[in-house]
Every structure is written in C-alpha cells, then in structure tokens.
Amino acid sequence: MTTQWVKPPEGSWTEHYPELGTGPISFRDSISPEFYALERDAVFTRAWLNLCRVEELPEVGSYLTKDIEVTNSSLILVHGEDGRIRAFHNQCRHRGAKVADGSGREPELVCARSGWRYALDGTLRHVPNQDSYFDFDTADYGLVPVHCDVWAGFVFVNLDAQPRQTLREFLGPMVTGLDDYPFGTLTERYDWVAHNNSNWKIFADAFQEYYHVPSLHTQQVPAEVRNPAAGFTCGHFQLDGPHRLVSTAGTRRWLLAPEYMYPIERATQSGLVGPWRTPDIGDLPAGLNPGGIEPWGISNFQIFPNLEILIYGGWYLLYRYWPTSHNTHRFEAYTYFHPARTVRERIEHEVAAVVLKEFALQDAGMLGGTQAALEYDVVDEFPVNDQEILVRHLHKVTLDWVQEYQNR
The missing domain is CATH 2.102.10.10 (Rieske [2Fe-2S] iron-sulphur domain)
Structure with missing residues (x-):
C-alpha cells in the first residue's frame, strides 16, 4: 500500500489511491472460518x-x-x-x-x-x-x-x-507524527469491555466512516447533520501502509443545541464531545491534524490491525478489537482524561465516558444482525462510497497480508 499522501483532486479520496479500486467489495473475509484461520497466523501473529x-x-x-x-x-x-x-x-x-x-x-x-x-x-x-x-x-x-x-x-x-520491521518502522510516519502528543499526562482512565457477535472488522468498519451518523445516531447529532440532504462528510482521510486516519471538523458551538442533548449533559457541560472545558495540555503536534482542518474536531488513527486512537485535543479514546472466533470478538474501550483537579471535573469525565459508551454501543447494537445477514451469503458484492475509503482499505490490507503469507 502507498506510504505517501497527496491532497486528492476535487474532494475525491478513493480515486487518489488507485490500488484500492472503486468497485464493490466483499465481506467474505468476515464470515469465513477458513479465512479466520489464515488471518490468525498471517496478521495477528506477525503484526505489532x-x-x-x-x-x-x-x-x-x-x-x-x-x-x-x-x-x-x-x-x-x-x-x-x-x-x-x-x-x-x-x-x-x-x-x-x-x-x-x-x-x-x-x-x-x-x-x-x-x-x-x-x-x-x-x-x-x-x-x-x-x-x-x-x-x-x-x-x-x-x-x-x-x-x-x-x-x-x-x-x-x-x-x-x-519481526519484519521494528515497531517504529511498522507504525510509519503518519502514526509517529503523534510522537509529541502528551499521552503521558492524560492518565485518568475509564474503561469497559463488550463481547460482540460479529467479526472484528465489522465493528472496526463502524468507526472508519461517518456516513452512517445521520441515520443511526439521530438522538445525538444536531438537525443539520440529521438532514439526509445536508451532505455530511468528513474533512480528511489518509492512508500510510496498513494504517488509516480520518479527521472531522467540529466545534462545540453546534453541539450545544439542547434538543439533542441529555439533561445531564447540559447540567454538567460534558458529554459526547467530552468536557466542554479541558485543561491546556500544551502545543499539539502537527501530525494530529495533517489535513489542516479548521475548525478541527477529532482525528481517529487506526493502527493495523486492531487498535484505534481517537484524539479530541484535550483527551482521547482508545479502542482494541480482539477476535475470539470468525464471528465474535472482544471490544475494549478506554477513555483518558487529564487527572481531575476538582469534584466537578471528575463528574464531567464520568458523564463523558458514559455518553461515549452509549454512542459506541449504538453501533455495537447493529453488529449481531449485520453478521447474521452477511452469513446468509446471499450477496457478495457491496458498493462503498468515497467516504468509506477506510472500510475498503482495511479489508484489502487484511487480504493482502493473508495472500502474502500464503505466497511465502
């Protein structure tokens, strides 16, 4: 896969990475016990x-x-x-x-x-x-x-x-562009685990695009996003070897509309986007927002195969997907904040962690049905749009690793 990014023409992302193709993709890699057996050795035993x-x-x-x-x-x-x-x-x-x-x-x-x-x-x-x-x-x-x-x-x-590469070589320049992010100062942690009846890649796909947001998360997004004609899109996608990045614009101004917020969010001034006020953690590295999005909101770094780091500036999320069979996996979620300095800050952190958990479980609630429907094996070609480039990329990279392993 390519290890360099150049701004795509006219807002196109997928066509800028021609090795990905633009045709329909298969999810057979997510329903096959035989593929899972290969994936265990080809991917999880060989990746960092x-x-x-x-x-x-x-x-x-x-x-x-x-x-x-x-x-x-x-x-x-x-x-x-x-x-x-x-x-x-x-x-x-x-x-x-x-x-x-x-x-x-x-x-x-x-x-x-x-x-x-x-x-x-x-x-x-x-x-x-x-x-x-x-x-x-x-x-x-x-x-x-x-x-x-x-x-x-x-x-x-x-x-x-x-190992074929050192850890730093494996991570590559896009991920190591976060070298100077102050992860070590954000040590107040909230975590939870969910056991899901789906292939691990099916859940990872849910956080690789925001095309589904207006349809699935209607209670937690403002009216302008819920409108199907609004053309809600992400501002930046980027690929580097087997790893992926999606960044979105965002500002708390449009997230404060009372009609979609829970009362506890308004009372504590914390919720889906985290605490409305976060401590100053110093200058943030340029690698955090490589697309130069203004106003920047979230960057999701997806480190192959099963790690995601979602950074909101003053705090971050960490996801891990651990396969347990070809159609089940364990989802680990962690929320990291600057250590609370007051009781109010502690409450803000707990509210944010709970609301974010609900948001993620709205995605998780769809997974068992999606897995079951895919296993009916009626359709094997699924179109994906330009905003779903990372879905296309994850499945292609996984298949590439398996094929390369078989060839060796």
Whole structure:
C-alpha cells in the first residue's frame, strides 16, 4: 500500500489511491472460518499488537498478564529492574503451568504450582530440589521471551519469531507524527469491555466512516447533520501502509443545541464531545491534524490491525478489537482524561465516558444482525462510497497480508 499522501483532486479520496479500486467489495473475509484461520497466523501473529500503556506497569516489579485468544497465547508483561518493559509467554518451564494471573507487583515471578522462581528479566533464578534433575542448567530454562517495544507510552508485542520491521518502522510516519502528543499526562482512565457477535472488522468498519451518523445516531447529532440532504462528510482521510486516519471538523458551538442533548449533559457541560472545558495540555503536534482542518474536531488513527486512537485535543479514546472466533470478538474501550483537579471535573469525565459508551454501543447494537445477514451469503458484492475509503482499505490490507503469507 502507498506510504505517501497527496491532497486528492476535487474532494475525491478513493480515486487518489488507485490500488484500492472503486468497485464493490466483499465481506467474505468476515464470515469465513477458513479465512479466520489464515488471518490468525498471517496478521495477528506477525503484526505489532498493543496490549497496554506504560502507566499500567508503573514501577519495578509491576506485571500484568494478557490472554490473546486469536494467537492462542497468554503473555506476561514485566517492568524490569533496568526500567525496561519485557514480555514473556506465561508458561512455567517446569510443566507448563501459568506463572501469573492478573496484575500486581513482585520482586520476582513465582510459579504457584512448582515453586520455580524467575527474575524480572525472565531468567530462572531458583528451582526446588535442583539436584534431583538430570544434566540441568538453569540458564536453559528461562521464560520464553516475546518481542516487546514501546512507542509514546503504548506497549506493543510481536509474536513473530523474526519481526519484519521494528515497531517504529511498522507504525510509519503518519502514526509517529503523534510522537509529541502528551499521552503521558492524560492518565485518568475509564474503561469497559463488550463481547460482540460479529467479526472484528465489522465493528472496526463502524468507526472508519461517518456516513452512517445521520441515520443511526439521530438522538445525538444536531438537525443539520440529521438532514439526509445536508451532505455530511468528513474533512480528511489518509492512508500510510496498513494504517488509516480520518479527521472531522467540529466545534462545540453546534453541539450545544439542547434538543439533542441529555439533561445531564447540559447540567454538567460534558458529554459526547467530552468536557466542554479541558485543561491546556500544551502545543499539539502537527501530525494530529495533517489535513489542516479548521475548525478541527477529532482525528481517529487506526493502527493495523486492531487498535484505534481517537484524539479530541484535550483527551482521547482508545479502542482494541480482539477476535475470539470468525464471528465474535472482544471490544475494549478506554477513555483518558487529564487527572481531575476538582469534584466537578471528575463528574464531567464520568458523564463523558458514559455518553461515549452509549454512542459506541449504538453501533455495537447493529453488529449481531449485520453478521447474521452477511452469513446468509446471499450477496457478495457491496458498493462503498468515497467516504468509506477506510472500510475498503482495511479489508484489502487484511487480504493482502493473508495472500502474502500464503505466497511465502
């Protein structure tokens, strides 16, 4: 895929990326168990996957575990004595028991079943009755490492034996244009999880375009957006390798119409667009709004395969889509704010998190029916318009990765 963006002529986006084509697309990649089996190895075992942020591993000895169904893996992330965050397979080298569950802080990792003790760098430190083993060297039985790296406070792993790219190379210039965004200052977090009866890409598609907004979100958008003749569109789309970006204009002025707001939003001056007042977090990087949209509102950075970072300026959302089968997935959603300085600010944050959750679940509520209808397998060609370029891109990139893997 292209790794460069040039402003498209006459407002056209799709035609500016000719490798995407303009014809109808198939969603067979979202209903096929056979494709899912390939996708697990071709995509999720080879791409860099975000598991957490550094704030979740704040001190030496901090650890957390993550089960990743799509790769049939259980991992431990550990904050080492040298300050480095490492990842290991969560499996004791004795007889395969999990070394840890959940999260916490310990000076070493101890398998509850066998008593084998591992240092924070994964080396085997102690074995009960070591003399009873045969030709045994502790240096041969450390935890199995997983490639791990950090960008902008986001902790990524790669399960491939030899990753084709470093994390920064994989992310590319469009995503790393956020290097200077102050993620580390936005540490007040609200999160929730939804288990969905749909393929992971079907939910990702819901946040890749705003064409559906006037029809689906009628209670939470003003009249000028609800009008089908208004021609509501996004201001900027951008592709960089396997990653995607959509930015929209926005101003709170037109979002304050009382006829579409909940009373709690008016009372707290917070809601769908977040708190109406946010702390000054300093200069924002140019990479946040590469299209130069004025007035800028939201930029959604979609990092292949399953991470989205939606930035609203003074706060941001984080989404992860974790496949659990060919037609189910786990959706993780996180809202990050500057730590509240007053009780009122705390209430503003909680209201925003709840309203945003409802907005997302309006999309999620359509997914089971969409998946079921696609699995009827009556239609295999679906037209997508110029504002749905990112939908076209995600499905093409996924197919490209699978085909390249098969060719190898």
